[in-house]
Amino acid sequence: MVLTGPAELLATWEAGLDRDAPGRALLLHRAARPEAGTEALLSVPVGRRAADLFALRRALFGERMQVRVECASCAEAMEFDLDAGRFARPPDDPAFEEGVLRVVEGGWVVDFRLPTVADLAAVARALADPATALDPPGPQQLLLTRCTVAAARDGKPVPAAQLPGALPEKVRRRLAEEAERADPAAEITLNIACPECGEATPAELDIADYLWTELDAWARDVLLDVHLLATAYGWSEPEVLALSPQRRRHYLELCADA
Structure with missing residues (x-):
């Protein structure tokens, strides 16, 4: 998988702002498989796309995913961690069947x-x-x-x-x-035991929706960074995006201390 840079990710986010959920999922899948055309992406089995998106999520934001659900019995808010690598499989994994x-x-x-x-x-x-x-x-x-x-x-x-x-x-x-x-990743349903009442709540995990929510939050944070650093130093957006996250954070701390 080609790791998409910040400028390309921002372009994906911008293109998805006026798309519906399937359109955003296609944009994310294209970011995961930039070498594939639209027709090829649409012909991929559902679970393979999910595996591709889990792999993209893993590459962009790390292994640990925080999932929040509400208990179906007592409405208690529950939060737990999920390993993205558990569902991220390469396209040549033998778990994927070919043909009929x-x-x-x-x-x-x-x-x-x-x-x-x-x-x-x-x-x-x-x-x-x-x-x-x-x-x-x-x-x-x-x-x-x-x-x-x-x-x-x-x-x-x-x-x-x-x-x-x-x-x-x-x-x-x-x-x-x-x-x-x-195609084991086609439908991912997690059964979460409530710590308050003990009842299990089934929760379907839509990785496309989850990843889009994360990308949206990331993009808005990055644009804020660009605004602050452009204001402080006169840098252009490409110049700010060329900085590593660590150096960008350091410059932001300097701006806050000034």
Whole structure:
């Protein structure tokens, strides 16, 4: 991974200010994989993108992540640390499966591929379509239809569009288990035990949202540094950004003591 410099990070932040969450996630992914084009980034399995973003977070802000959640039972505010390296995997990690996965269960044979970023975007558009407002399909149904390569029951082909109403629950569970095994970072759910009441609260961690929040705070701090040092020394933004964080902090301390 190419470590993005402060000027490039500020440009990513600025470009994301007027984007929605998927647009910001794409910008962050591009920062993690600058050599990849947009089409390639959108075709990446969801968990691989998450792993890329965890690796970017690790490179930019370190291993330790602070996560805050509210207890679902007593509303106690909880805070805990998470290791970004736990989910940051290189793209050649053997935990990532390639190609088509197969589930054989109860007379069913289902070949499917892992959901990609583009699949999630298509599902979101379909769910927002006014034409489906009266009888909206579930996101899992839409993903099943999009990601099924081929399906057969007792040797007879079954169209992908019929699977949501035809697949037994046991086969659905197998599909979910195989997808999770092949792309473990696609959906990260943490069960947090409350120190007050002892109840466990499930919390989904969206690394794109988490990383954007951190980038936004970092960018605003850096711009404040630029403003203060430009005012004190007459330096340009590129000159301030060229300073290491340690030297920048030292100059800021000198300004405060003056």
